[in-house]
Amino acid sequence: MTKKNHEYQGLLIVIEGTDGSGKSTQIELLKRYVEDLSYGTLISEWKTSTLIAKAIDEAKDRNLLNATTFSLLYAADFADRLENTIIPALKAGFVCLLDRYTYTAYARDVVRGHDYEWVKKLYDYAPKPDAVFYLDLPVETLLKRIIGTTGLDYWESGRDIGFSKDFYKSFQIYQTKILEEYEKMKNEYNFITIDGNQSKDIIHSKIVSHMESTFFNS
Amino acid sequence: MRLLTPHEYPGTLICVEGIDGSGKSTQITMLRDWLKSKNVDVIHTEWNSSNLICKTTKMAKKKNLLSPRTYSLLHAVDFADRLEQIIKPALKAGFVVLADRYVYTAFARDAARGVDKNWVRNMYSFAIRPDMTLYFHIDADISLNRICYNRTPKFYEAGMDMKLADDPFKSYKIFQTYVNDEYLKMVDEFDLIKIDAKKSIHEKQVYFRELVVSMLKNKGIIID
Numbered sequence: 001m002t003k004k005n006h007e008y009q010g011l012l013i014v015i016e017g018t019d020g021s022g023k024s025t026q027i028e029l030l031k032r033y034v035e036d037l038s039y040g041t042l043i044s045e046w047k048t049s050t051l052i053a054k055a056i057d058e059a060k061d062r063n064l065l066n067a068t069t070f071s072l073l074y075a076a077d078f079a080d081r082l083e084n085t086i087i088p089a090l091k092a093g094f095v096c097l098l099d100r101y102t103y104t105a106y107a108r109d110v111v112r113g114h115d116y117e118w119v120k121k122l123y124d125y126a127p128k129p130d131a132v133f134y135l136d137l138p139v140e141t142l143l144k145r146i147i148g149t150t151g152l153d154y155w156e157s158g159r160d161i162g163f164s165k166d167f168y169k170s171f172q173i174y175q176t177k178i179l180e181e182y183e184k185m186k187n188e189y190n191f192i193t194i195d196g197n198q199s200k201d202i203i204h205s206k207i208v209s210h211m212e213s214t215f216f217n218s
Numbered sequence: 219m220r221l222l223t224p225h226e227y228p229g230t231l232i233c234v235e236g237i238d239g240s241g242k243s244t245q246i247t248m249l250r251d252w253l254k255s256k257n258v259d260v261i262h263t264e265w266n267s268s269n270l271i272c273k274t275t276k277m278a279k280k281k282n283l284l285s286p287r288t289y290s291l292l293h294a295v296d297f298a299d300r301l302e303q304i305i306k307p308a309l310k311a312g313f314v315v316l317a318d319r320y321v322y323t324a325f326a327r328d329a330a331r332g333v334d335k336n337w338v339r340n341m342y343s344f345a346i347r348p349d350m351t352l353y354f355h356i357d358a359d360i361s362l363n364r365i366c367y368n369r370t371p372k373f374y375e376a377g378m379d380m381k382l383a384d385d386p387f388k389s390y391k392i393f394q395t396y397v398n399d400e401y402l403k404m405v406d407e408f409d410l411i412k413i414d415a416k417k418s419i420h421e422k423q424v425y426f427r428e429l430v431v432s433m434l435k436n437k438g439i440i441i442d
Contacts (some may be wrong), residue, residue: 032388050285052292055274064270068298068344083285121340125287187290 001039003216007129008090011215014101015134018178019023019156019195020145022203026135027097029204030211034095037216042089046100049080060155067112070160074105075122082126090127102126103189107181111174112161131214132189133207137196139176146171221321221339221408225346229309231436232430235319235401236354237394238375239364240285240415241422245354246316248423249430253314256441261308263386265319279374286331289374293324294341301345316436321345322353322404330396330400331380350433351408352426353401356415358394362387 001004001011013030024045024082031041047053056073059065087158088098102123109119116118137145152167154160159167186193194206225231232249234242246262253260266272275292278284282294308315321342328338365371366387371378376386377393405412413422413428430442 051278051288052274055271059270064299066298066302068302069270069295072291072295072298072341076288079285079287079291083287115395118340118343121337124337125334 005130006090008127009089009093010096011089011131012086012090012098012129013095013211014098014103014129014132015135016100016103016132016182016191017196018137018142018175018182020142020149021135021137022200023135024098025200026133026203026207027056027099029200030097030207033204033208033211034097040089040092040094042085042094042096044081044086044096044098046104047074047077049077049084051080052077063154063160065160067109067114067161070112071105071109071114071119071122074108078102078123078126087127098129099128101132102163102183103132103182106185107178109157110181111177131210132191133194133210134182134186134191135196135203136182136193139179141174141197142175144166179216220242220343221345221347223347224349225309227306227309227346229310230314230434230439231305231309231317231346231348231350232314233317233322233348233351233408234354235322235326235351236318236356236415237358237361237397237401240354240356240411241419242326242352242354242415243318244419245352245422245426246318248419249426250316252427253430253441258314258439258441259312260314260316261304262316262318263300263304264317264325268295268296268303270299271295280374282379284374284379285364286328286333286379289331289379290324290333290338290341297321297324297342298344305346317348320351322346322401322408322410324350325404326397326400329400330377330393332364349437350429351410351414352429353405353410354415354422355398355401355412358391358398360416361394366390 006012015026017023031043033068034041047056052073056077074153086096105123110116152171157167157171159170163173164170192210194203234246236242250260250262266275271292275296305315324342325338329335370389371386376390378386378389379392382392383389404410434441
């Protein structure tokens with residue numbers, strides 16, 4: 001494996017995108033591809049730390065969070081996973097596949113009114129990923145996908161922010177703002193943008209071709 | 219940073235700081251009861267006591283699950299929750315808010331644990347600047363004698379996560395001395411009023427009340 005953005009032996013690969021953009025499907029496909037190359041893999045998803053994930057779910061269920069506690073709880077979840085799971089795996093030479101990374105926090109926290117610099121500083125100790133694949137979807141497609149699968153969720157609709165009393169409208173405004181934040185980050189963080197409207201096999205083959213040419217070409 | 223500029227709420231925020239055993243909780247409780255007896259609207263809030271997260275933090279501490287960074291973040295969650303739920307509404311309503319520990323506790327402890335100072339200060343930059351903060355200074359060995367005369371210091375209060383010493387009593391002294399050093403550095407940076415905690419409870423309370431009376435007087439609140 002070549003070309004690394006950090007001091008560790010392994011690779012740090014991120015898939016970003018809004019809800020319903022197909023991230024977890026792609027992570028699963030990518031995992032199989034990497035394992036076929038005889039590398040160990042680790043998948044780590046947003047908000048899954050043993051320390052804090054349950055507390056976040058409970059607080060969300062009871063609508064207890066404000067913009068700052070929302071932000072800090074996710075930051076705690078991230079720090080716990082990074083220190084206890086991701087960095088040890090990177091040190092051991094694993095290919096770490098991350099379903100969302102700091103960019104998710106930047107987008108969500110900024111839309112909730114936090115200063116971008118404040119959020120960035122909160123995560124400034126995180127290692128720089130070796131690649132960030134961004135699954136780009138227009139808001140209309142997103143809306144249909146989410147309504148057709150999980151349905152609208154309070155927080156995914158940004159209802160805590162109070163954009164609109166109408167559930168659908170609130171979701172639309174919130175997700176549009178999130179997409180705008182991702183749009184701004186594309187250049188700053190060298191996102192590899194992939195059109196999320198394509199079939200999952202085509203998206204996978206694009207990810208693989210980047211992985212091959214960048215990390216596994218020798 | 220809001221911590222460096224005076225707030226514009228009608229209420230008053232008074233904080234006490236210092237390592238365990240410095241007598242700060244006794245002092246602020248006495249002050250609270252006295253202010254109440256003078257019909258001042260007063261509330262009292264303690265470090266790590268928010269409904270949102272303090273149970274999670276306490277459980278994680280018991281199981282030694284916290285790194286310096288997650289320790290720092292969880293305490294920031296607790297503080298942010300109490301700031302929005304308790305402190306700010308009370309300040310808006312004109313109360314005297316008494317905080318037993320404030321952000322300086324985090325600044326001192328997290329720095330003593332080796333977390334980057336600027337990172338911690340940035341994280342807490344949403345905090346409100348108190349009208350007055352008293353720092354009760356006491357040496358770590360006196361603190362240890364007061365707190366742990368009949369028990370062993372707990373894992374995190376002894377800074378056992380820092381691997382400073384195998385013996386928790388020894389570790390406590392080293393770690394709490396680091397915490398005190400950080401407090402001392404903040405006396406000028408944040409205008410903390412340093413109090414010699416070895417003085418008697420009565421002496422300290424008399425002085426504390428004098429400070430509070432004259433500050434409230436400047437804000438147009440007369441206590442007789």
